Amino acid sequence: MPHILLIDDDNKLTTPLRTSFERAGYNVSVAADGHTGLSKALVESPDVIVLDVMMPGLDGWKVCQAIRERSPVPIIMLTALDDSSDRIRGLELGADDYLVKPFSFQELNAHIKAMLRRVQLTAQPSTPHLLRSGDIELNLQTRELRQAGKLIPLRQKEYDILLLLMSNSERVVRRDELFDRVWGTDWLGDTRTLDVHMSWLRTKLENDPTHPVYLQTVRGVGYHFAAKVETEYV
Amino acid sequence: MPHILLIDDDNKLTTPLRTSFERAGYNVSVAADGHTGLSKALVESPDVIVLDVMMPGLDGWKVCQAIRERSPVPIIMLTALDDSSDRIRGLELGADDYLVKPFSFQELNAHIKAMLRRVQLTAQPSTPHLLRSGDIELNLQTRELRQAGKLIPLRQKEYDILLLLMSNSERVVRRDELFDRVWGTDWLGDTRTLDVHMSWLRTKLENDPTHPVYLQTVRGVGYHFAAKVETEYV
DNA sequence: CAAGAATCTGACGCAGTCTTCATGTGAAGG
DNA sequence: CCTTCACATGAAGACTGCGTCAGATTCTTG
DSSP: OOEEEEEOSOHHHHHHHHHHHHHTTOEEEEESSHHHHHHHHHHTOOSEEEEESOOSSSOHHHHHHHHHHHOOOOEEEEESSOOHHHHHHHHHTTOSEEEESSOOHHHHHHHHHHHHHHHHHHHSOOOOOEEEETTEEEETTTTEEEETTEEEOOOHHHHHHHHHHHTTTTSOEEHHHHIIIIIOTTOOSOTHHHHHHHHHHHHHHOSSTTSOSSEEEETTTEEEEOSOOEEEOO | OOEEEEEOSOHHHHHHHHHHHHHTTOEEEEESSHHHHHHHHHHSOOSEEEEESOOSSSOHHHHHHHHHHHOOOOEEEEESSOOHHHHHHHHHTTOSEEEESSOOHHHHHHHHHHHHHHHHHHHOSSOOSEEEETTEEEETTTTEEEETTEEEOOOHHHHHHHHHHHTTTTSOEEHHHHIIIIISSOOOSOOSHHHHHHHHHHHHHOSSTTSOSSEEEETTTEEEEOSOOEEEOO
């Protein structure tokens, strides 16, 4: 159950928010002024803080800054006026997001969910980085190609080409696109060089290079990695 | 140098943004349609994606969803109309943030900085104390390298390089990244400095420096610490 | 300040990689 | 059935990036 800390002196706002969030399954605590907010932020270590800018005493800006100096907890600021410099200021002081009043519960909730998801996604070392198709496995981190676990060394261009084709396996990649993305836009050389690299790739990963299963040529258009590719997060 | 991917068909917008961001020290790439955007998102693995909703063909919603299914990369959406349900929809589909057009460069930049900071803050909550791989042990507190318990004195740069490689053992570390992180600023001269240090490191920790087991070079890319590294927090 | 350590530089060689060229093959269309 | 076109492939040579070395330069420390 995620824990939200609301810091706002206006209980006309915090009371209904508290009930709504509790109903939505959150654990909510409220602080009615900056000092309490700051101390609760550090003591309770909530998953996300919703912080109003306009408060008597220690205002939201100062609270934001003070929290950020001491804790990495995500902060969503609430501002009354929709002023660009205000928003920038909040972000510069360490806020992660802001919302302009008035806002709906749904909207704040969406922001909070997005923030929790971001923390979740970032916290796990999950990086998007294995393309798999059958017994073929391309590791984007180490640039290693494995077939049935066996390492197949790839050269730079071969890797670049294979990566482009595998990550676009649902369509045909045009020749000029390959040149663009692998060689760079300002390529003036011989156009046969792509075929040569394709040929090498085929000898490396096709059982019968003369009858390719994966690396299909589409005459007049380009090449197509003709198998389903799954993306895995290692 | 953080890498931003702009996905937008309107080059009246992307061209000035690209220059501004490049001037601000980012590495920028642009995709003018949804398909290219999706593919670049996976291939280039940018640090943050700025994605316009309004695009012909594969629209921003679909691109957002497709990226989020495959990658945890942060996404900032650009919407034309300031409509609450639009914004909620974006967040629900996996976006992290949104910005309503028109916006200033400063504002987008503030959002991007906030997003990068968030990822940074979340990613490294605690610092490891010891990196171990086989009989090799790198102590981050004392900056000592031990192999089978025996102390191998490392010089400053050697330590920095080895640390970077060992703490990224799951991937290849690019040469320019090494220059960036070990020497500071991006390297301009064309010298063999890095190779020399790698050579020294190899003579220190490889049994057969001509056939390295740990410190693999990946031609045209960089170096890879090719062994499992365990992290210990003391 | 001097000695020694650490680091950088540039030349050179080599192995691996890429491009080019020449020629072969199969597909499409008259 | 023949021509044309696009791609395949083998071989050769050009090119490139990396490793190494020797000497220069900078940094540390007594």
